[in-house]
Amino acid sequence: MSPQRGFTLLEMLAALAVLALCATVLLGAFGQSARALQQSAGADRLSLAAASVIDSLDDGPLQAGRQQGQWDGVKWVCDIAVVPSVPGSARLFRLDLTLRQGTRHVHLSTLRVRGAGAAS
Numbered sequence: 001m002s003p004q005r006g007f008t009l010l011e012m013l014a015a016l017a018v019l020a021l022c023a024t025v026l027l028g029a030f031g032q033s034a035r036a037l038q039q040s041a042g043a044d045r046l047s048l049a050a051a052s053v054i055d056s057l058d059d060g061p062l063q064a065g066r067q068q069g070q071w072d073g074v075k076w077v078c079d080i081a082v083v084p085s086v087p088g089s090a091r092l093f094r095l096d097l098t099l100r101q102g103t104r105h106v107h108l109s110t111l112r113v114r115g116a117g118a119a120s
Contacts, residue, residue, distance in 0.1 A: 042101070049071045049072065049074040049099055050099055050108055053076050053078065054110065064080055064081055064082050064093075065079075066078070073101060074101045075099070075100045076100075077098045078095055078097045083111070090113050091113070091114045093111065093113075094110075095112060096108075
């Protein structure tokens, strides 16, 4: 009689345990990657909204005060203030922009210059 070849039940159980452990680690890594991708997409969307809002504000004259609105589901509030400068020179405005979408929000600030002779 020839000796039997093959795996014992204990060897099979050990191999399945190692396979289950590896699968658990990989699924956790894929889950973290998916969450990071979703956060990145949300941040990109808010950045695009901010650029669009600032571009729309640049189209017209700037006036000190608060403007607010909505851009494709993103709510925004922009506080515009005149920065003190030398009389007769160009006017400097500070724009503080806050964007909100769901639980995400971002606050950005920028400066804009308008010529002294031009409408503010």
